[in-house]
Structures are given as structure tokens and as C-alpha cells.
Amino acid sequence: xxxxxxxxxxxxxxxxxxxxxxxxxxxxxxxxxxxxxxxxxxxxxxxxxxxxxxxxxxxxxxxxxxxxxxxxxxxxxxxxxxxxxxxxxxxxxxxxxxxxxxxxxxxxxxxxxxxxxxxxxxxxxxxxxxxxxxxxxxxxxxxxxxxxxxxxxxxxxxxxxxxxxxxxxxxxxxxxxxxxxxxxxxxxxxxxxxxxxxxxxxxxxxxxxxxxxxxxxxxxxxxxxxxxxxxxxxxxxxxxxxxxxxxxxxxxxxxxxxxxxxxxxxxxxxxxxxxxxxxxxxxxxxxxxxxxxxxxxxxxxxxxxxxxxxxxxxxx
Amino acid sequence: xxxxxxxxxxxxxxxxxxxxxxxxxxxxxxxxxxxxxxxxxxxxxxxxxxxxxxxxxxxxxxxxxxxxxxxxxxxxxxxxxxxxxxxxxxxxxxxx
Numbered sequence: 001x002x003x004x005x006x007x008x009x010x011x012x013x014x015x016x017x018x019x020x021x022x023x024x025x026x027x028x029x030x031x032x033x034x035x036x037x038x039x040x041x042x043x044x045x046x047x048x049x050x051x052x053x054x055x056x057x058x059x060x061x062x063x064x065x066x067x068x069x070x071x072x073x074x075x076x077x078x079x080x081x082x083x084x085x086x087x088x089x090x091x092x093x094x095x096x097x098x099x100x101x102x103x104x105x106x107x108x109x110x111x112x113x114x115x116x117x118x119x120x121x122x123x124x125x126x127x128x129x130x131x132x133x134x135x136x137x138x139x140x141x142x143x144x145x146x147x148x149x150x151x152x153x154x155x156x157x158x159x160x161x162x163x164x165x166x167x168x169x170x171x172x173x174x175x176x177x178x179x180x181x182x183x184x185x186x187x188x189x190x191x192x193x194x195x196x197x198x199x200x201x202x203x204x205x206x207x208x209x210x211x212x213x214x215x216x217x218x219x220x221x222x223x224x225x226x227x228x229x230x231x232x233x234x235x236x237x238x239x240x241x242x243x244x245x246x247x248x249x250x251x252x253x254x255x256x257x258x259x260x261x262x263x264x265x266x267x268x269x270x271x272x273x274x275x276x277x278x279x280x281x282x283x284x285x286x287x288x289x290x291x292x293x294x295x296x297x298x299x300x301x302x303x304x305x306x307x308x309x310x311x312x313x314x315x316x
Numbered sequence: 317x318x319x320x321x322x323x324x325x326x327x328x329x330x331x332x333x334x335x336x337x338x339x340x341x342x343x344x345x346x347x348x349x350x351x352x353x354x355x356x357x358x359x360x361x362x363x364x365x366x367x368x369x370x371x372x373x374x375x376x377x378x379x380x381x382x383x384x385x386x387x388x389x390x391x392x393x394x395x396x397x398x399x400x401x402x403x404x405x406x407x408x409x410x411x412x
Contacts, residue, residue: 210365218373311385
């Protein structure tokens with residue numbers, strides 16, 4: 001039940017005045033306060049000179065090391081105290097280190113049931129020959145998801161800081177640079193395909209050998225940066241624009257979230273997962289690890305390229 | 317620990333100290349790159365090739381490239397031509 005007020009009664013309420021003030025329709029001080037322009041601040045030349053002279057005199061008095069005994073004492077005390085403080089810090093750190101468990105003892109906190117379980121049941125439970133990949137993308141997939149998002153957030157922050165607006169394109173330092181360096185272009189023609197193929201190999205082989213999404217993505221990103229340096233933005237913009245970055249990151253991250261949500265849900269509720277484990281050692285094996293590696297690799301490669309492009313050009 | 321690993325460790329310390337004592341920022345970055353390369357070799361010696369690949373790609377490659385770009389952006393590295401011109405100018409000023 002709302003009580004209707006007449007418009008006159010409403011105009012007397014606080015809310016009406018507040019919203020009128022908030023909307024900027026009426027300045028509450030206008031007509032009620034007397035306003036005067038400020039007097040300009042004048043300083044005579046004599047005053048400035050006098051002040052400078054006083055300042056110099058004080059400085060001479062304070063920093064005259066031969067006659068100022070307090071300063072002399074302070075300097076020697078300062079040096080002694082800094083050395084003592086450094087020694088104290090070193091001693092503190094050394095004492096702390098001595099409390100750490102010795103290297104290689106059985107009772108170290110590292111040697112607990114978690115590591116044992118990873119090593120003994122890792123191959124069976126994740127299907128990945130590379131135990132590290134199984135750990136990163138299966139047992140601790142939630143951490144890796146967080147890492148991918150940290151990268152994404154970092155790119156967004158760099159975008160906020162370095163992005164040039166539409167009118168500022170003349171500040172783009174790329175315009176004033178020499179292009180088409182023949183040596184660099186020849187080297188890049190040979191190297192870039194090899195680097196990118198090596199990166200793809202690292203990603204696709206992540207569950208079988210050393211490597212994985214992050215390292216492979218970094219290698220591909222480095223290849224893209226080399227290509228960009230050799231051939232300029234006009235060539236790379238044919239296949240990589242801001243839109244590409246947005247959609248690749250969106251699809252990869254959301255695929256990662258959905259796939260891992262499914263596997264967490266089935267794992268926590270003891271349900272049967274429909275994702276096959278495959279035979280360990282085959283390229284199509286180890287369940288979700290291969291697609292997750294691809295997703296992480298895409299995000300990392302795009303992020304590294306985007307970092308570089310934004311540092312150079314203030315955009316993609 | 318083999319002799320090779322000890323040599324690598326020594327190189328690491330030399331690199332780390334010389335990064336902080338180098339006056340030229342460009343040299344610092346190059347030494348830092350070599351630090352990452354030595355580190356990635358050490359990772360292989362410690363039987364973690366995963367980390368070695370990542371260290372080589374990120375530490376030696378991308379971080380240094382981003383450092384170069386940042387130094388260029390804040391005009392800490394000038395192009396060679398500009399440097400020569402600036403030197404020529406200062407010499408002329410001295411002569412005058």
C-alpha cells in the first residue's frame with residue numbers, strides 16, 4: 001500500500017530536494033551565499049630573495065660537516081647502525097634456516113601421503129604418463145584455472161594502463177621505426193614455423209612427456225612476437241585482432257571451467273564419468289588433460305602476444 | 317653434484333651479481349637473459365624438464381623482450397642514430 005502525496009507536499013520533502021541536488025538541477029549555495037573572486041597572490045621580489053638567503057644560510061649551517069658536531073655524530077652513528085642492522089638481519093635469517101628440517105630426511109613434511117599417492121596412483125587415476133601434467137591438470141586443476149585467470153586479469157590491467165584512445169594514434173611509437181629489416185625477416189621466415197610447431201608439439205604432448213599448456217603457449221607466444229617484430233602489425237592483424245583475443249580467451253576459459261566443473265561434480269559425488277581414460281601412452285588418452293592443455297596453451301599464447309602488442313602499440 | 321653443475325651454479329652467482337652492478341640497463345637485461353638460460357640448464361640437471369622449457373621460453377625470451385620494450389617506452393634505450401646525434405651535439409657544444 002503506497003500513500004500518494006500531492007506534488008506540493010512532495011516538493012517539501014527531503015528526498016525531493018536531495019534528488020534535485022543530486023541531479024544537479026539546483027545548486028544549494030546559489031543565492032544564499034555571497035561569493036567573491038579570490039585576490040591574486042602577489043609576492044614581491046625582495047621577499048623571494050630574502051627567503052632564498054635564509055634558506056641558504058640554514059643549509060650552510062646544517063650541512064657544514066666540519067663545524068656541525070651533531071651531523072658528524074649522526075653520520076658515524078648511521079653507518080654503525082646500518083652495519084649492525086644488516087648483521088642482525090643475516091643472523092635472524094640464518095637462525096630461521098637452521099630450524100628447517102634437513103634435506104633428505106624421511107620425516108620431512110614433503111614426504112607425506114599426498115606425494116606418495118601422486119606417484120603410486122597417478123598413472124592409474126589420471127591416465128597421464130607425465131605425472132606432473134596429471135598433477136597440474138587433474139589433481140590440482142583448480143590451481144591451474146586460477147593461474148589462467150591471473151594471466152587474463154593481468155592482460156586486462158595492462159590494457160587499462162597502456163591502451164591508447166582513438167585520438168592518440170600519433171603517439172604510437174611503432175610509426176617512427178624502421179621496418180622490413182632483411183636479416184630479421186629471413187631469420188624469422190625460417191625460425192617462426194619451427195618455433196610454433198615446437199610449441200604445438202609441447203602442448204599436444206603435455207600428458208606424455210615434459211611440457212604442457214603453459215610452456216607450449218609461452219613458446220608459441222614467443223614465436224608470434226618474433227613474427228610481429230619481423231613483419232609488422234599489418235601482417236599479424238590479418239589473423240590476430242582484439243576480437244580474436246577476446247573470443248579465444250572466452251572460449252578457452254569457459255571450456256576449462258565447464259569441463260573441470262563436470263569432473264569435480266562427478267568425482268565428488270562418486271558418479272561414473274563419461275570421459276574415457278584411454279590407454280596410457282597414446283596421444284588420445286588421459287581424459288581431460290589434453291583438451292585442458294590446449295585451452296591453457298591458447299590462453300597463454302594469446303596473452304603473451306597481447307602483452308607485447310599493447311606495450312608496442314597501445315592496442316592490438 | 318657433478319663438476320658441470322658446480323660450474324653452472326658459479327655462473328648463476330656471477331650473473332646475479334653482475335646484473336646489479338652493471339651500469340648499462342641494456343647490459344643488465346642481456347645478463348639477466350643468460351641467467352635464465354643457465355637456470356634452465358640447471359633445471360634439466362635437476363631432472364625437471366617441464367620447468368626448463370618454461371624457464372627458457374618465459375625467462376629468457378618473453379620477460380626480456382618485455383623489458384626491452386618497457387625501456388624503449390620510457391626512453392632508457394635510445395636508437396643508435398639518435399645517440400650518435402646527441403653525442404655529436406654535445407661535442408659541438410663543448411667546442412663552442
